[in-house]
Amino acid sequence: MSVLEENPDSPLKKRPPRWSDIWLKKTKPLKHVVFAMQLQSLASKDPKSQTLIPHFANIDRTLLLSDDLLLKILSKLPLSQRNPNSLVCKRWLYLQGRLVRSLKILDWNFLVSGRLITRFPNLAHVDLLNGCLFSPRNSGILLTHRMVSMQMRYGNCSNWELLEENLPVEVVDGGLQALANGCPNLRRLVVINASELGLLTLAEECLTLQELELHKCNDNVLRGIAACENLQILKLVGNVDGLYCSLVSDVGLTILAQGCKRLVKLELSGCEGSFDGIKAIGQCCLMLEELTICDHRMEDGWLAALSYCENLKTLRLLSCKRIDLDPGPDEYLGFCPSLERLHLQKCQLRSKKSVRALFRVCEAVREVVVLDCWGLDNDMFTFASVCRRVKFLSLEGCSLLTTEGLEATVLSWLDLETLVVVSCKNIKESDISPALATLFCNLKELRWRPDTKSLLSSSLMGTGMGKKGGKFFKRT
Template sequence: MGYRETAEEDDHETMSLRCEKPNPKTSPLPPSKRRTARWSDIWLKNTTPLKNMIFAMQLASPNPKSTHKTLIPNWANIDRTSVLSDEILLKILAKLPESQRKPSSVVCKRWLNLHGRLVRSIKILDWNFLQSGRLISRFPNLNQVDLLSGSLIPDQNSGISLSCRMLSVHTGSGFSPNQRVLESNLLPAEVVDRGLDGLASGCPNLRKLVVIGASELGLLSVAEECPTLQELELHKCSDNVLRGIAACENLQVLKLVANVDGLYSSVVSDIGLTILAQGCTRLVKLELWGCEGSYDGIKAIGQCCQMLEELTFCDHRMDGGWLAALPYCENLKTLRFQSCKRIDTVPGPDEYLSACPALERLHLEKCQLRDKKIVRALFMVCRAAKEIVFKNCWGLENDMFRLASTCRRVKLLSLEGCSVLTTEGLESVILAWKGLECLRVASCKNLKDKEISPALSTLFSTLKELQWRPDTKSLLPSRINGTTIGKKGSRFFRKTRDLKMLFDDQNPLLEFIHR
């Protein structure tokens, strides 16, 4: 069988291969000795199609010597990002790290505007920036706004700065401890309300807001225009102001600051707490700073806010007997006390002090624990807690700490800055906690290494986490701390070793560490 290449006359760029049987009459060789045609013979026999193909390829290839002209003149000098849409360029800028977004915003005005659309959180320092409308035009997609510093009128001629953990303000030289510094340095409530009205209409997707000195009308406008508001921090609030936030149906995190010594003063009583409880039924976290109230206000919160999981009291002014209302918070998991001069004045009889059923964590920081009856009532209400934290608490001596033995489910204990507590008082309580897994001790100068008993050492060997830094002279941190002694206890405390031999010396822990 053989192949023959034919070329069409009217189309030189088309080749066709067709099969043709050899003619035995014209062939000089017999059929048995005829050789089959090869591709090389067919290809070199007629080179016309090959020449046509090479010519067509030369026409299609660009000429490097010719000038390449485009539809857009001066293409090399034009910003090529201008042909990208805002949506595409926004996605590109959103991929940049936070450290590179701000420098990229000064490239051009377009990038500056696009950068503003990416900003979600802002802290206002100048109220005119909000009141003039520049805030909304510059940052149209905000969902977190802090107006606290911008609501203050600073003394421009004063170089004295008064700071606290929440804010700082410039004050004059005539400041006295009995003076309410921010009472005269706050913007009028009407000005704050107008700013809130403009902010709510321009940022309907607002999720977090920090404000001071607002009235009921300003908060009502925020509640109506911002249905997605979930977190609110309200300073210098009162019972009447709480009527405005009662309309925030989706509010989940709320911080109320009523009274701050030396800065400003306002009153939140049982009336305001009841209004709050009936309006904000979806609260998960509530912080009460300098608020007044009593048993009725806390009871209303517990009955209405059934999703409440975290409750914080800071420098509260509650009336006596309010502790007995905490069990109404059936889903409460975390209870915190900060800077409280007293937990309760008259806790009431023991039969009214039932335990919070779901409580897991009890945290006390910078609190005065000097009344044994009040501390006992607190531990009775929190006897289901699994985590207890004491940080810089005054009056936590051995007798006070022994009252914590009421809590039988403790798995984590943290002590920091408890300088009165001794090793004996610590041992008497934690040995009774059979489920203790974690112990953290820091800056407790009366906890001595040489006073650790064999029973306490055995307990240390079973803990999953041990942090022991009672003072700078302690020898335990440099050798054992951070080594997860619970997992390596067999290396240090072997069953075949008599533990009593480790404590014959005057400093038994030192001898144990050297071994």
């Protein structure tokens, strides 16, 4: 029988390595050990070098993170730390700019030069209103007129000099084109003195544009807005007293209604029009749920057109000097069947025909808010008794209304759940009748501060103070 020789290098059988083999044949591991011992001895002699990598503490470890990962980390930080974070380095400045979604432009050159798109590539909300106005930057005087704020200067003349000039239409259109090319995902825009061509460019490039606020607009400009098919929120400012004047009539409202059929919220400020314009909006914009009319210049009879807004849920009237002096006969008024909220703020309610027609059109409302409206006395407020479904009533700054007028109306509202009365000086606690007191007990929420005395008594309730010294000054 032949015996096979044992081969130590055979893959079938391997024996563990010996120290002699490592020392004599394979000296590479031994060299690594000796080199590590030498580095350790050098580090013990020099206390400044404690690591194998020189200047390891000065290396930016965030360079090991990708842009996407670092962007996620920066997005989790609070908003108050965004500006300090952008000062760390250029990379953080760029990444921090990618997180910015909303911006107000003060310098028009920042837009047209392309620096805006480079610095903030993911903008969704842009406000160009202040950038379109000529105003001194270092002025210490800021003028705020309702929706417009601008800087103004005081010259040598005796009158204030208001800078109401704005950029030319061609310059504004060029900025809109640059913005549309760089921000295709734009969703909200505020601009003044734009033309039809500039808005058409915006509508073609920014298909996701949903909210638009346009100042100093007219009927021709509304042709460009009509191309924004996905527009849902629109605010038109036609005329602002003392600043600028522009005309929005039934022609422009009809063009708007035929183009923007997906409108959900519409605000008309300083706009003209009549029954036909509001009717076109009601018939074409079937998704319209909120309508705000501010300081209108509409012709008489427009109030009856609100009945065509079948899905309207909220009606707001702001700073209107008049509502509708000649609303027409009651059989032509109609009403809004889906209306839930009626808000009146800083309106002059001097015409009984207007107030009566307004509450008749809004007879289905469940929430009525009247804030700082002049002329709302007992006779005017009696017309609100036609609204039988009211659950929420808020009265603030109605100085002509008395307790008797309030009681005559709210007692007819059987579904009333919340009552707020603030700063109505002629509503006295001493005039509250037992029937009104019973109504107060059945309410879910009552906020009663018609004057400063009531505010004081409500704040001292439960403390024992305000009762002729009953707690602190007892007679002995």
